[in-house]
Amino acid sequence: MKRTKYCGEIGEEDLGREVVLCGWVHRVRNHGGVIFIDLRDREGLVQVVVEESVNPEAYNVADQLRSEYVVCVKGVVRKRPPGTENPKLKTGMYEVVGYEIEVLNTCEPLPFPVEEETPVSEELRLKYRFLDLRRESMKENILFRHRSYQIIRRTLVEKGFVEVETPFLTKSTPEGARDFLVPSRLHPGKFYALPQSPQLFKQVLMVAGIDKYFQIVKCLRDEDLRADRQPEFTQVDIEMSFVDEEDVIQISEELVSNLFKELLGIDLKRPFDRISYAEVMERYGTDKPDRRFGLELVDVSQELKETHFMVFRSVLETGGVVKGMNLKGLSLSRRELDDLTKKAQELGARGLAWIKLEKGKLVSPITKFLTEGETNALLEKMGAEEGDTIVLCADSRDVVNKVLSSLRLQIAKQYGLIDEEKWDILWVVDFPLLEWDQEEGRFVSVHHPFTAPRQEDIPKLEEALRAEDPKDKIKLVSSVKARAYDLVINGEEVGGGSVRIHDPKLQKMIFDLLNISQQEAEEKFGFLLRALRYGAPPHAGIAFGLDRLLAIMRGLDSIRDVIAFPKTQKGVCPLTGAPDYVSPKQLRELHIRPVTE
Template identity: 50%
Template sequence: MLRTHTCGQLRSEHVGQDVTLCGWVESKRDHGGSVFIDLRDRYGLTQVVVGPPEAQSDLIDIAGRVGTESVILVRGKVSPRLEGKTNDKLETGAIEVRCEHYEVLNPCPTPPFTPSQQELPGEDLRLKYRFLDLRRPAMLRSMELRSRIIKTMRDYFAENDFIDVETPILGRSTPEGARDYLVPSRVHPGSFYALPQSPQLYKQILMVSGFDRYVQVAKCFRDEDLRADRQPEFTQLDMEMSFVDQDDVMGMIEGLVQRTALDLKGEEVATPLPRMTWDESMRRFGTDAPDLRFGMEIVDISEISAEVEFRVFRGAVDNGGFVRGLNAKGQATEFSRKRIDELTEFVKQNSGAKGLAWFRVEPDGTLWSPTSKNFTAEQLAQIGTAMKAEVGDLLLFLADSWEVTCKGLAGLRKRLGAELKLYGPEAMSYSWITDFPMFEHDAEEDRWVAMHHPFTAPLASDLAKLKENPAECRAQAYDLVINGSEAGGGTIRIHDGETQQQVFDLLGIDAETARDRFGFLLDALKYGAPPHGGIALGVDRWVMLFAGLDNIREVIAFPKTQKANDLMTEAPGQVDSKQLQELHLRTVKA
């Protein structure tokens, strides 16, 4: 090793020792013939003094000229800092290294930004020079946290007798959900592999094979439009269990939540975690991933609105819609008309709603807004009672379809929760959403699609509804929600071919197409497939949530942009004609 110690290791007990340190120059200060250097590596920072009597003038000259972020090696003796010069903010703040030998291992030109600068540059510049950005302490902490979370996951499942099995990256395209990333085969002209959207089919095959407890930290790929919390390639903790029901799978994950919260945050999490059905979650919060760190639940006043003269409310109900609202406690005087207009525009953009109605609760307890003249005193009192309104509250309403009121109020609630600081920065909430609809209707294509995936088993009580009323058929599906984000999704799987084909039929996948796409799975289900189920946990999202961040790119070493570009390597890129010819491909302009 070139170094004897790291830059975060030396303490007062090392005073008098000869040491060798290597690292990056974070900063330097020239103090009258002596150069003070803050030397940094991933472990910390040590002050190095290059100056008399230990150092010769040529060393001082070299140290004075070397640029920040250059890589250097120093040898010297550990000394106590002068009285009054200690730095309590550093673990190494009681000592310094008096330099006797100095080497520039690699000089650095003036960087486009430095890891220590207070104001961050734009994200595009940071991603272009990711090797510099990863030197920032915040990025280092994120990567360390990611490593700890993955280790906790591996240890937990190993202790619970799971077998870690790697499944293929090159597989067959079975297009369901997002688009596949395709890989052309050189040796099979005209044929393509697909990168896995998940190891779903392989892990079901493992259950048929008798591997009753499988786990894997898996790379997955989805060619879909990106958001701040999504990436085209991502990491998930994938697990599957045989001879279980959904309570068994959920119980296993609750143990992992307890272990992770304790190891990372020192917090005790009580189990079982709160549960609510999908129907209840949509009714109370407008979303299937509710943030339970604060209240502000949605209230339905459609019944009252059916009798009012206000055309916006009554018209919505007459047309089969709903009037639903939120109570922003104590905000009546805090929100100006301009700010309410901003919320109105936000809701319009977020959900397609036509507008946002509002009332202030006046000091005498009555409700007032520019539209209140269209309500009787009794109707206003009924609305106030339904909303649990108190003096100083601000009541906000949407009148529209169920879907629009859900999406609009869920987004508004999320924004208000953050803006009004209705939860602490360290607060964590964990919950389960269960009993999802089995299917969604795709109006554009006029067909049923699976809400989770086509291998999800219906509730036993709803099995007959596969034929009778698919819209009311509920799935044995469960999502883990952390702080208002889906942190994992799982289901109990169909383990018999007959039910699987029923689901395929509903999805418009005939027997011939099913055989072509999923023949290997259908064959496996014939050969003693046990009841089984599992879940996939988004590792990137777990790290983001436990780090208290809202951008998933902050917890991935080399992420893609929202346009699926890697700005550092400039991927995706062009390939030469010879490579295309070998793959029997040619490109065409769109």
């Protein structure tokens, strides 16, 4: 028998017709003389009815079936008897009267039921991923991902983009995360690196005249893993020539809007909001803010600049800040406030001050150290009202932002303040180009060293290179803005890009500021630098983290649920057992000797 129809596609047009179905036995119910089989395949589930009086041979076969047996059924489609319809099922108005059943394969006892409602540990799910992917939600995740690929390709091809594959075995350029290295058998002692992104190659493609490039590409980074990270992940990589920021943002908004419209039926409001890096850090303490709830950060340093409360005064005198949040309508208990304080200290704060407005009175351990004027100014700035709780943090700006942004998200989740029905989408723009790394004693790129500065800021870079006083250099460079842009959805960065440097002289200037010598630059990025000297056009691009974007759209906590065969948080594949040892012969061929300590 050869399949003529998918189980989940049985409909009105099939009534009275003979069909051949192939799939897995989801459930079997024997009602004595009549056996009902829920048969499942990729497209869904349909009920098969086998009656002993009509076909004893098929009935005997059906009586031997167990969950997840693979079978082929021949039968005729009819409407279900009145009162037995299942409106929750796509095929719930119909059933197949089966008169021939062939068992194609049996199934051993399952390590866990395939039914959706059964809770299963992630380790077990990943070990038996072939069973996990049979579950309805996981199957839908994979099909959702498949449909996203088609939308992405169609959208970009219609806009004149060309899909180009870039190399997987390439050169190590350790300026970002840690590379995965591949030893060369033919060149002893030398290594390939697996690409962290196609960044350099896509810029070279612009020099080559491809003009509009895209790729749905695997990228690999040997970094510590979290729920939203994997050692191998998928990017939607885009690059364009003869464009500026607006062109990239426009095509990106169209692409994301098409995904939301076609996959979720949601019309996104365009253009998306744009907020500067300085503003999001001031208001939310992070460059990937979630604006589906309030709790914005408020700087009260000015209101407390003359305070005699030494905890605040000592911070302000050393260039720090005092910022806080008004937990509108949340009257937290002393225990809850103590828990927040402990969390703040774990995040690096010295402590957490608080003020509660209860029954027309202020309840706080710190108001006795503040003047009435300072207290009133602080409460007015915070917009405080009866029933509110205010929390305050005093430290360096970086520490305060880190602590309060983390507490802000924790409080919102803990007290149900997030509007889960809302989609918050925004661009963060005007990032710093470079920042000073105190530990390394040098500038580092906020994005990557090929990001272009704003045209009007280039004189500052030239002046910084001439500056003799390190403080002057840091001040000048820190004020330079990048032509970069990040897309944030519901507090998660899903894409980032920039206008690239296409002028070799400007690129050398950036390398000089990054303390990358000409020799080092040639060793790491020589082929790109060579390409820039041969008529490189102005170009810009962006890359989207597809796994993260799809997980957000599906409302999932982990990107592992939108990847067919992911790794665990320890970078292990329970299905295959990777990574694993290899034979001594393989190591000898690669000129490698393991070192054990």
